[in-house]
Amino acid sequence: MKILVVAATIPEITGIYNHFGLNPLTFTSSAKFDLLVTGVGMTATAYAMGQHLCSSYDLVLNLGIAGCFDTSVPLGSLVRVQTDEFSELGAQDKNVFLPIDELGFGKSKHNGSYLTYENPALKGLTYQGAGITVNTVHGNKESISAIRARLNPLTESMEGAAVFYACEQASVSCIQIRSISNYVEERNKAAWKIGLAIAKLNEWAIEFLTNA
Numbered sequence: 001m002k003i004l005v006v007a008a009t010i011p012e013i014t015g016i017y018n019h020f021g022l023n024p025l026t027f028t029s030s031a032k033f034d035l036l037v038t039g040v041g042m043t044a045t046a047y048a049m050g051q052h053l054c055s056s057y058d059l060v061l062n063l064g065i066a067g068c069f070d071t072s073v074p075l076g077s078l079v080r081v082q083t084d085e086f087s088e089l090g091a092q093d094k095n096v097f098l099p100i101d102e103l104g105f106g107k108s109k110h111n112g113s114y115l116t117y118e119n120p121a122l123k124g125l126t127y128q129g130a131g132i133t134v135n136t137v138h139g140n141k142e143s144i145s146a147i148r149a150r151l152n153p154l155t156e157s158m159e160g161a162a163v164f165y166a167c168e169q170a171s172v173s174c175i176q177i178r179s180i181s182n183y184v185e186e187r188n189k190a191a192w193k194i195g196l197a198i199a200k201l202n203e204w205a206i207e208f209l210t211n212a
């Protein structure tokens, strides 16, 4: 089984490089898995995956930190994102948002089309749910209320739906694991626990990759 690990930034997967003795580059190869660092956002992700994703991979593992809409989920928790949605892709019809599905240009929600793969690290995950992928991180009460009312997501990232989309296009299964660094709330960067989230994410990913 050959896995492509995909993350937006090197710091988010630095523990994997250190544990397996790999060079932190934007593309790093090893026997069981390769590591691809795309850059932040959907456009950078789509370009990098278009360059590197091919059918010789059996699985894509998308790793990263994320915001969470549910404040009962502790910071540093791991969430398996099962569906992810391009929540801003569509049109405004006065006060109503029309997703691209309704415009007839495709679908906004994607998933990992993950079928049979078993790994002990997956069993330990407590949280799972639906994510949204954004260009603009939500940071005011009005926009947060509006997205809760429209989609009621659990997580928010800037890449997840683009990774699922690329995997669907290439017919490669994908698992997305996000570690919660912050709540989606009025912007308060001082409250983000990026170090904690990255530490928990890498601990989990090392177990997953060791057992793969």
Ligand SMILES: O=C(O)c1cccc(C(=O)CC[C@H]2O[C@@H](n3cnc4c(=O)[nH]cnc43)[C@H](O)[C@@H]2O)c1
Residues within 6 Å of the ligand: 008, 009, 040, 041, 064, 065, 066, 067, 068, 134, 137, 138, 156, 157, 158, 159, 181, 182, 183, 184, 189
């Ligand atoms: O300073 C900021 O405002 C800021 C906004 C988003 C992300 C960052 C990062 O430092 C990490 C980049 C990475 O983080 C993911 N992320 C984390 N929390 C959220 C969120 O609440 N909403 C959307 N994305 C989030 C994202 O996938 C980025 O790739 C700094």
